[in-house]
Structure formats: structure tokens, C-alpha cells
Amino acid sequence: MLSAAAVALRAGARRTVRRLPGKTRAIPVAASLRRQRPFSTSATRKTDLTTRGMIVQTLSSVGSKREVQQYLSLFTSVSSQRFAVIKVGGAILTDYLDELCSSLAFLYTVGLYPVIVHGAGPQLNSLLEQAGVEPQFEEGIRVTDVKTLRVARDLFMRENLKLVNKLEEKGVHAQPLTIGMFRAEYLNKEKWGLVGKVTGVNKQAIETAISNGYLPILTSMAETDDGQILNVNADVAAAELARALEPLKVVYLSEKGGLFDAAGQKISAINLDEEFDHLMSQEWVKYGTRLKIKEIKELLDTLPRATSVAIIHPGDLQKELFTDSGAGTLIRRGSKLLSATSLSEFEDLDALKSVLVRDREGPDAKETVDKYLEYLNENDFKAYYDGDMNALAIVLPAKDGRQATLATLTITKSGWLTNVADNIFTVLKKEHPSLVWTVKEDDENLGWFFDKADGSITRDGDVMFWYGIDNGDEIMRLMKDFTLNGRAMLGDSNLESRLHRAAKTGSKPFAQQTRSYSTLARRPVVSAPAFGLNTGRGYVTQTNPNPPIGKKNASKEGPARVALIGARGYTGQELVRLLDSHPNMDLRHVSSRELAGQKLEGYNKSEVIYESLSPDDVRDMEKRGDIDCWVMALPNGVCKPFVEAVYEGRKGSNHKSVIVDLSADYRFDNSWTYGLPELVQRNNIADATQIANPGCYATAAQLGIAPLVEHLGGMPHIFGVSGYSGAGTKPSPKNDVDNLTNNLIPYSLTGHIHEREVSSQLGAQVAFIPHVAVWFRGIHHTISIPLKQSMTSRDIRQIYQDRYAGEKLVKVVGEAPLVKNISGKHGVEIGGFEVDKTGKRVVVCATIDNLLKGAATQCLQNMNLALGYAEYEGIPIM
Structure with missing residues (x-):
């Protein structure tokens, strides 16, 4: 049996972390499908090969195999009608019918049967206008007279049939359930006319449809006991349907894809028990947002705690249901929390012991917990x-130079099911500005921990994570202690190790207290709060223990030695900052003629003084084997003498360093390796000794176009806008803020070097029109791409998700990405995917920080690969 903490880790997470129930082992997808109820003989579809293909497609496009397996297991653990109720608005049927039906087809193929109820409000407004009837609303409810009802009834029947027919085209058996599904009485006949208040749901008809292999498709029309048809709001119908069926999920499909906060950011999750009162007090929670949250709370208060509500775009339905991160806004009841700062505050100490013991293994579990309680009784927590x-x-507070430590996090199956863990971590974030914890390096959910941390470091099978530590010196101290002491430090200061040892020997476990970065729970799990947290992965420090001989000389101990030629510019400064936190690279020399003799700022591992290195100096250093990697951060057309000096120094020497050139001088030289790891074979970069680092515009443009090269029906046009840092530090009109204010400067309108670079690398001619704007850093591309065959937005987005699955520095998003969201980040965001009416032209948007993934971060990727380290070593992942 898995421990609760281990189960918790298997449960997955989202940005504010949703969780599956604990103590359910992950089972193969095929096995999960076999455990579903058998299909009725009336269902004629074939499920074996189709199912396999759909699952493979989903695994590569929306989430990991583990996630999909677990969610399938969860959703098939209840009767079919209790899987999900999905409310489809009229606008979805008009604008997103194909995306909706594709998502429903996937669910149907894997044996899941959501109950669909749809409206047709926008269509009804249009028809009434055509008929000369002006819609009337009282308190937000449509006043329905006989003429309005007649138009609405006919419209609902047509829209229902349209949805059913579209599903049948995709191989989905769907059953229209338009009459007799909702019993109702008049809401207020005098005020609203023929508008109903639902009093009952015909569950039997729904269950019969599902048992016969059909998706039930309901309209939001109701009947009185004497047969009068009444109009019912689709949201109200969906809520009453949910109350009757008590599903795991209630899904409201929305063109916007979720709820948004005051800053316009999508809210990932809301825990009502903890956050409802706070939300209702916020000025930005008003109008439709306020009403929607209030209505959902009223609904969830009448449903089991396991039920949650999701507001999601139809194109993201699979991601919302089958991934930890989700895609829309998830709303659940959560749970109220208690707190204690002494053991006496716990009502039942034996219950506390039982909770702590349930995660322990071995015969001395109770003794270990007793020792732990002794410690808590004598120390702050x-x-x-x-x-x-x-x-x-349980958190041990910051004390005596030690950061606050998450010492225990244990969750039961019920705890995960009711999302208590999310609430707990929301509170932790509020009360503990910084926190440290450790997990095992081989943990199957290690990537999830990276998502929740601001930084991390790996040593001897353990990973230390932290968040909220902004002081560079403190981060360096944490990393240094952990790296140098490794398991020894985790031995003497590891809480669980000392408790275990003390339980066996009877000694005091904390006689020589030092900083503790560990957790009592074997696999502690934490999550991000529901609002306002912009988390990113930490510093990945999983190092290749056997670097290639001849690059990082395996006979030499210590980090790789780096020399930076041209460190004055913005890119050089960013690279210095990255090298300062890299555990396996040391910056030994920086060359700048203007700054020679001055101290290099921003590098804290050792004192480095600017030098004015000549090509002869470089030749001699290479000949002596002083440097493992040369980084040329010089303007275009300047670095050739230094590169040739390295070549000269290699003659007659067994040493062969790596050169990474950040200029455009060697990007068209076939003897150099083009260093874009996401599009170039990484083995080629790992084997290279001379690497041409791609341009910033070119990196974003290539990543934005590459997945569609085989589908091109003409020349892509790239409208690119860069912040003025791309113009360098030398004064010019393109980095003059006064000149840029209220302005946009186009330049090099044809034949820009990046136009040639992108065309050369993609093997397809592109047009590139660059501009510079008043912001400092960050590039936005709007790319118009002609297609040789008609495609849907969903098809294209899936191509991108497939192509970049597993790429840690490429993020495929739904909406067009924004420059302000990529500034200071180390990857590329690609989104938009807007297709014109012909289906033969798509507009894709891409953003990149020109100084990071556009230059310094990509340089470090190439250095890591060529020097034998893990590609993302020292890089804070997106």
C-alpha cells in the first residue's frame, strides 16, 4: 500500500494544484479501459484501435501518460452518468462547434459519457430581431411570451439536431433528448411569462441513453405537469441536472475560457471555503463574475465535496479534464483550515500521532513519531x-539563519479528493514568504516540484527546492551548503534521518541542531496559491557525471572554465548572471577594452577583473589549455580574429575548447553547428566544438513556423517588434527612448539578416519586417502563414503541442502571448492559432526575451550540451 504522501505525489497538480484521490495506483490505460462497464450491443463502434490512437494523440498533445491514466481511472470509478455535466452555450454551437465535437469524440472514444445540455441565447436574439420581436429581460431573465417560446422551441430543436449530426459525423452516437427531460413549474408567470423553475430531472432517460452507448444531448426546455413547455436558462438547467446526477465535474464552456482577475489574468482555481468571502469583498469581482461565482457556490454547497466546477474554452476541454495543470478556471469547495503552534492546541494528541504514523514505514514508526513530537514540544512550529x-x-519557522522548512505534509485520500492540500499551501504562501523542502531525485513527479519552486539544486539523489528567496547571497549559500555537504548535510540535519536514528538508539535527535532542509513526510507535496503567483521551474542541476573527454577534460576536477569576450553588452551581462548561479561552470576571464581594470559586477563566485585580451592572448591561453569554453559576445564582423586565434592555439595541443559565437558571423558557415536545440539534433550540438548561437528574432520565428513547414502553401510573413535592448548599448535612434516614445520604428524592411537566417534554417523562404518599440526587452512576432490545405485552429494547435511536447523552454498557449509575460523568462511562448474563413491561412504569435532565450539562455543551453552537462543546468525553466 502506498503511503499517503506517495499517493499525493501520484495525484498530479495544477498551477494552484488540483489533485486526484489518493491511494489509487496508476494503472495502464488499456487496463483502465477494460474495467469500464461493457458497451451495449447496440453501440456499433469499434473501440480497440481507435481508442489506442486517440489516447496516443492525447498523451502527446495535452499531458503525460501518468496524468491521462490517473484521470481515466478517476472518471471511470463512478457510474457513467456521474462523470460530467457539460453546459454548452449558444455561442459555442455557432463559433466552436467543430472543436466541441472533437473534444466530445475523444471522451466518447475512451468510454466516457458526459451529459450535454445546451442553450441558444445569441441565436434566439437574432431570430427574434428578424421577426420584429424586441427581447425583454427582467433581472437578467428573458421574458418569454407565446411567440418567443415558439421561436425558441423550433430553434432549440434545430441546434440540438445540428450538434447531434456533427457528433455522428465524427463517429459518436448521440441521442437528442429534447422533450420531457426537465419537469418545471412557472418561475413567476406574471413577471416572466413562460419561464420555468425546474422541479425534477428525468434521470432514467439519461441512464438509458448512456447504457445503450449514446451521448445524451439535452435542450434547456422544460414541461409542467399538464404539458406546457417552458423556457429555462441553460445555466439553471445544467445546475439542476448536476444536482440530480451528482457528477464529478460540472463544466461550463465559455468563449473566454475562464474567469479573470483585476489584472486580466485568468484565475486558475478558486477554493470557495477559504476564498469566497475574500473574493466577494474585492472591487473587481462584480457584474457577471460576481454572479457566476455566487451561483457556483450555491450549486457546490448542494453537491458532494468531490464535485468541482470548471469554466473552460471548448478547445481546451481535454487539457482541463486530463491534465494536472488544467486550462480554465477550476472552482471547488475546498475546506476550512485550523492551525496550531503548540501540541496542547490539538484536541486529540493520539489522532495527531496516528496522522503522523500513517506515512511512516518500518517497525520503529511509532518511536520515530514520538521523537518528533518531543521535538515539536520543545521548539517553535x-x-x-x-x-x-x-x-x-507542519512548518519549522526561520531561525538562527535557517530558512523556514516544510517539515511535514501528509494527505489522505479524502483530503486530496476535497482539495484540502490546495488550501493549505495557499495559507503557507500567505504566512511564509519563503520556504525550503527536499524530495528524492527519482520521484516520478519531480517536474511538478520544479513548477512550484523558484529554485532547486540536486545532490546525491536529493533535490532541495525553495521559493521566495530573492537574496542572491542567501541562494548561493543554500546551494553551496547543499552542493558541498550533500548527503552528509542531509544526514545530520535531515529531520527524518535523525528521528529514525534516535528512535533506534534512544538518543536525542537534535543534540547538534543545524539547518534542516528536509521533510518528515517522505514525499512532501506543496502547491501554489490560487491567485497572483507566477511560478517557474527552478535551477535544474542534474549533471552528466561523465562529460566528453576533450571538451570538459574528464581528468580535471572542478567546474568548466569559461572566458567571455565582450561582456559589456546586455547579453554579456545576462550570461554573467546565469554563470554566477551555475554549479559547474566558473567564469575565469572577461574581456572588454573599455572596462579593463574594473571589477566585474554581478558575479559573486570569485573576483573577476575586466581584461583587454588580444587575439594573441587568446591563442596562448588556448594552447595552455586554460579555457574549456570561449563565448564570443561581440558585434557582428568583429570576432573573427579571436576565433582564428583559438584555431591557432589548438595546433600542436591536445586541448580543444568549445567556442560559442553570439554574433551572426558563423550562422551561415556549414563548418559550424547551428545551436537551436529545439530544432537541431542535440547530439550534433553535444559533439560540436564551434557553435553559432541563433539570433533572437530568428529563434522565435523558427520555433513559430517550424511545425508547419510541411504544410506551407506559400511564404510566411513575420511582423516582428523588439524592445530597444535589441539595438544594443551603443546610442542610436533605435534605442533612444525619447525617439521611441509614442512611436514605432520600422527598419531593414527587406533582406534583414534574420530573414536570411530563418529562411536558410527552415528551408523555406520567409518575409521578415522588423520594428523596434519603446519597451526595453522582449520580442513579439505576429506570423501570417499560408497553408496548402484547409486546417482548423485545433488541428494546428495540436501540431504545435505534438512538436514541442517535452521541450521545457517552449510553451504552447491558447491565446496570443504577450511581451510583458515573457520578459525576464527563459523560454518562448507560442499561441494565437487564428485561422481565416478558408482554413488556409493561420496567424501564429510568438514571444521571446531577446536577451535570454534569444541570446544568453540559448548560449548556456549550447554550452551545457557541448561541455557534457544536462541541457538545462543553471537555467530557471518556464
């Missing part, structure tokens, strides 16, 4: 838990 003790977190 704060515990967070729910009333039923389904979740418990």
Missing part, C-alpha cells in the same frame, strides 16, 4: 490541518 485531519502540514 506551526501546523495547518482540517477538522477531520485529512491533511496536515
Whole structure:
């Protein structure tokens, strides 16, 4: 049996972390499908090969195999009608019918049967206008007279049939259920006319449809006991349907794809028990947002705690249902939390012991917990838990130079099911500005921890994570202690190790207290708060223990030695900052003629003084084997003498360093390796000794076009806008803020070097029109791409998701990405995917920080690969 903490890790997470129930082992997809109820003989579809193909497609486009397996297991653990109720608005049927039906076809293929109820409000407004009837609303409810009802009834029948027929085209058996599904009485006949208040749901008809292999498709029309048809709001119908079926999920499909906060950012998740009152007090929660949250709370208060509501775009339905991160806004009840700062505050100490023991293994588990409680009785701590003790977190506060430590996090199956863990971590974030914890390097959910941390470092099978530590010196101290002491430090200061040892020997486990970065729970899990957190992965430090001989000389101990030629510019400064936190590279020399003799700022590992290195100096250093990697951060057309000096120094020497050139001088030289790891074979970069680092515009443009090269029906046109840091530090009109204010400067309108670079690398001619704007850093591309055959937006987005699955520095998003969201980040965001009416032209948008992934970060990727380290070593992942 898995421990609760191990189960918790298997459960997955989202940005504010949704969780599956604990203590359910992940099972193969095929096995999960076999455990579903058998299909009725009336269902004629074939499920074996189709199912396999659809699952493979989903695994590569929306989430990991683990995620899909677990969610399939969860959704098939209840009767079919209790999987999900999905409310489809009229606008979705008009604008997103194909995307909706593709998503429903996937669910149907894997044996999941959502209950669909749809409206047709926008269509009804249009028809009434054509008929000369002016729609009337009272308190937001449509006043329905006989003429309006007649138009609405006919419209609902047509829209229902349209949806059913479209599903049948995709191989989905769907059954229209338009009459007799909702019993109702008049809401207020005098005020609203023929508008109904639902009093009952015909569950039997729904269950019969599903048992016969059909998706039930309902309209939001109801009947009175005497047969009068009444109009019912589709949201109201969906809520009453949910109350009757008690599904795991209630899904409201929305063109916007979720709820948004005051800053216009999509809200990932809301835990109502903890956040409802706070939300209702916020000025930005008003009008439709306020009403929607209030209505959903009223609905969830009447449903089991396992039920959650999702507001999602139809194109993201699979991602919302089958991935930890989700895609829209998830709303759940959550749970109220209690806290304690002393053992006496716990009502039942035996219950606390039982909670702590349930995650322990071995015969001395109780003794270990007793020692732990002795420690807590004598030291400061704060515990967070729910009333039923389904979740418990214990934090040891910052003290004596030690960062606050998450020492315990244990969650039961019920705790995960009711999302108590999310609430706990929301509180942790509020009360503990910084926190440190460790997990095992081989943990199957290690990537999830990277998502929740601001930084991390790996040593001897353990990973230390942290968030909220902004002081560079403190981060360096944490990393240094962890790296140098490794397991020894985790031995003497590891809470669990000392408790275990003390339980066996009877000694005091904390006689020589030092900083503790560990957790009592074997696999602690934490999550991000529901609002306002912009988390990113930490510093990935998984190092190749056997670097290639001849690059990083395996006979030499210590980090790779780096020389930076041209460190004055913005890119050089960013690279210095990255090298400062890299555990396996040392910056030994920086060359700048203007700054010679001055101290290099921003590098804290050692004191480095600017030099004015000549090509002769470079030749002699290479000949002596002083440097493992030369980085040329010089303007175009300047670095050739230094590169040739390295060539000269290699003659007659066994040493052969790596050269990474950031200029455009060697990007068209076939003897150099083009260093764009996401599009170039990484083995080629790993084997290279001379690497041409791609341009910033060119990197974003290539990543934005590459997945569609085989589908091109003409020349892509790239409208690119860069911040003025791309113009360098030398004064010019393109980096003059006064000149740029209220302005946009086009330049090099044809024949820009990046136009040639992109065309050369993609093997397809592109047009590139660059501009410079008043912001400092970041590039936005709007790329118009002609297609040789008609494609849908969803098809194209899936191509991109497939192509970049597993790429840690490429993020495929739904909406067009924004420059302000990529500034300071180390990857590329690609989105938009707007297709014109012909289906033969798509507009794709891409953003990149020109100084990071556009230059310094990509340089470090190439250095890592060529020097034998893990590609993302020292890079904070997106």
C-alpha cells in the first residue's frame, strides 16, 4: 500500500494544484479501459484501435501518460452518468462547434459519457430581431411570451439536431433528448411569462441513453405537469441536472475560457471555503463574475465535496479534464483550515500521532513519531490541518539563519479528493514568504516540484527546492551548503534521518541542531496559491557525471572554465548572471577594452577583473589549455580574429575548447553547428566544438513556423517588434527612448539578416519586417502563414503541442502571448492559432526575451550540451 504522501505525489497538480484521490495506483490505460462497464450491443463502434490512437494523440498533445491514466481511472470509478455535466452555450454551437465535437469524440472514444445540455441565447436574439420581436429581460431573465417560446422551441430543436449530426459525423452516437427531460413549474408567470423553475430531472432517460452507448444531448426546455413547455436558462438547467446526477465535474464552456482577475489574468482555481468571502469583498469581482461565482457556490454547497466546477474554452476541454495543470478556471469547495503552534492546541494528541504514523514505514514508526513530537514540544512550529485531519502540514519557522522548512505534509485520500492540500499551501504562501523542502531525485513527479519552486539544486539523489528567496547571497549559500555537504548535510540535519536514528538508539535527535532542509513526510507535496503567483521551474542541476573527454577534460576536477569576450553588452551581462548561479561552470576571464581594470559586477563566485585580451592572448591561453569554453559576445564582423586565434592555439595541443559565437558571423558557415536545440539534433550540438548561437528574432520565428513547414502553401510573413535592448548599448535612434516614445520604428524592411537566417534554417523562404518599440526587452512576432490545405485552429494547435511536447523552454498557449509575460523568462511562448474563413491561412504569435532565450539562455543551453552537462543546468525553466 502506498503511503499517503506517495499517493499525493501520484495525484498530479495544477498551477494552484488540483489533485486526484489518493491511494489509487496508476494503472495502464488499456487496463483502465477494460474495467469500464461493457458497451451495449447496440453501440456499433469499434473501440480497440481507435481508442489506442486517440489516447496516443492525447498523451502527446495535452499531458503525460501518468496524468491521462490517473484521470481515466478517476472518471471511470463512478457510474457513467456521474462523470460530467457539460453546459454548452449558444455561442459555442455557432463559433466552436467543430472543436466541441472533437473534444466530445475523444471522451466518447475512451468510454466516457458526459451529459450535454445546451442553450441558444445569441441565436434566439437574432431570430427574434428578424421577426420584429424586441427581447425583454427582467433581472437578467428573458421574458418569454407565446411567440418567443415558439421561436425558441423550433430553434432549440434545430441546434440540438445540428450538434447531434456533427457528433455522428465524427463517429459518436448521440441521442437528442429534447422533450420531457426537465419537469418545471412557472418561475413567476406574471413577471416572466413562460419561464420555468425546474422541479425534477428525468434521470432514467439519461441512464438509458448512456447504457445503450449514446451521448445524451439535452435542450434547456422544460414541461409542467399538464404539458406546457417552458423556457429555462441553460445555466439553471445544467445546475439542476448536476444536482440530480451528482457528477464529478460540472463544466461550463465559455468563449473566454475562464474567469479573470483585476489584472486580466485568468484565475486558475478558486477554493470557495477559504476564498469566497475574500473574493466577494474585492472591487473587481462584480457584474457577471460576481454572479457566476455566487451561483457556483450555491450549486457546490448542494453537491458532494468531490464535485468541482470548471469554466473552460471548448478547445481546451481535454487539457482541463486530463491534465494536472488544467486550462480554465477550476472552482471547488475546498475546506476550512485550523492551525496550531503548540501540541496542547490539538484536541486529540493520539489522532495527531496516528496522522503522523500513517506515512511512516518500518517497525520503529511509532518511536520515530514520538521523537518528533518531543521535538515539536520543545521548539517553535506551526501546523495547518482540517477538522477531520485529512491533511496536515507542519512548518519549522526561520531561525538562527535557517530558512523556514516544510517539515511535514501528509494527505489522505479524502483530503486530496476535497482539495484540502490546495488550501493549505495557499495559507503557507500567505504566512511564509519563503520556504525550503527536499524530495528524492527519482520521484516520478519531480517536474511538478520544479513548477512550484523558484529554485532547486540536486545532490546525491536529493533535490532541495525553495521559493521566495530573492537574496542572491542567501541562494548561493543554500546551494553551496547543499552542493558541498550533500548527503552528509542531509544526514545530520535531515529531520527524518535523525528521528529514525534516535528512535533506534534512544538518543536525542537534535543534540547538534543545524539547518534542516528536509521533510518528515517522505514525499512532501506543496502547491501554489490560487491567485497572483507566477511560478517557474527552478535551477535544474542534474549533471552528466561523465562529460566528453576533450571538451570538459574528464581528468580535471572542478567546474568548466569559461572566458567571455565582450561582456559589456546586455547579453554579456545576462550570461554573467546565469554563470554566477551555475554549479559547474566558473567564469575565469572577461574581456572588454573599455572596462579593463574594473571589477566585474554581478558575479559573486570569485573576483573577476575586466581584461583587454588580444587575439594573441587568446591563442596562448588556448594552447595552455586554460579555457574549456570561449563565448564570443561581440558585434557582428568583429570576432573573427579571436576565433582564428583559438584555431591557432589548438595546433600542436591536445586541448580543444568549445567556442560559442553570439554574433551572426558563423550562422551561415556549414563548418559550424547551428545551436537551436529545439530544432537541431542535440547530439550534433553535444559533439560540436564551434557553435553559432541563433539570433533572437530568428529563434522565435523558427520555433513559430517550424511545425508547419510541411504544410506551407506559400511564404510566411513575420511582423516582428523588439524592445530597444535589441539595438544594443551603443546610442542610436533605435534605442533612444525619447525617439521611441509614442512611436514605432520600422527598419531593414527587406533582406534583414534574420530573414536570411530563418529562411536558410527552415528551408523555406520567409518575409521578415522588423520594428523596434519603446519597451526595453522582449520580442513579439505576429506570423501570417499560408497553408496548402484547409486546417482548423485545433488541428494546428495540436501540431504545435505534438512538436514541442517535452521541450521545457517552449510553451504552447491558447491565446496570443504577450511581451510583458515573457520578459525576464527563459523560454518562448507560442499561441494565437487564428485561422481565416478558408482554413488556409493561420496567424501564429510568438514571444521571446531577446536577451535570454534569444541570446544568453540559448548560449548556456549550447554550452551545457557541448561541455557534457544536462541541457538545462543553471537555467530557471518556464
